[in-house]
Amino acid sequence: MSEQDWTIETICEALSAPSAKQRFLAEINRAPVHEIVTVFAKWQAIATSMAAAAERGRALARIEAETGELPGDWVDVTDRIHEEASRARSRGVA
Numbered sequence: 001m002s003e004q005d006w007t008i009e010t011i012c013e014a015l016s017a018p019s020a021k022q023r024f025l026a027e028i029n030r031a032p033v034h035e036i037v038t039v040f041a042k043w044q045a046i047a048t049s050m051a052a053a054a055e056r057g058r059a060l061a062r063i064e065a066e067t068g069e070l071p072g073d074w075v076d077v078t079d080r081i082h083e084e085a086s087r088a089r090s091r092g093v094a
Helices: 008-015 018-030 033-067 078-090
Strands: none
Touching: 008 018, 008 033, 018 033
8 A cells, every 4th residue: 555545544444453443543533733643654554564464464375275385484383482472471461
């Protein structure tokens, strides 16, 4: 999406998660006039990243549907993620 296409509505659409939309709308609605452009730019960058990630996911899904596997080398880090989550929970973070 080009810069001229971004609006509050298109940012909300790109965020997709209700909690992200609510946070964005809360921040943009509470921002003082002199900070609105900064808040908008921050969320535009977030929405751009999320839209790009979603497109990469769709492209990978197409490739997997066609070939039966994902391209590239993949390392299973499931155990490490579970350990980190467990440590975070024990600290009361998550």
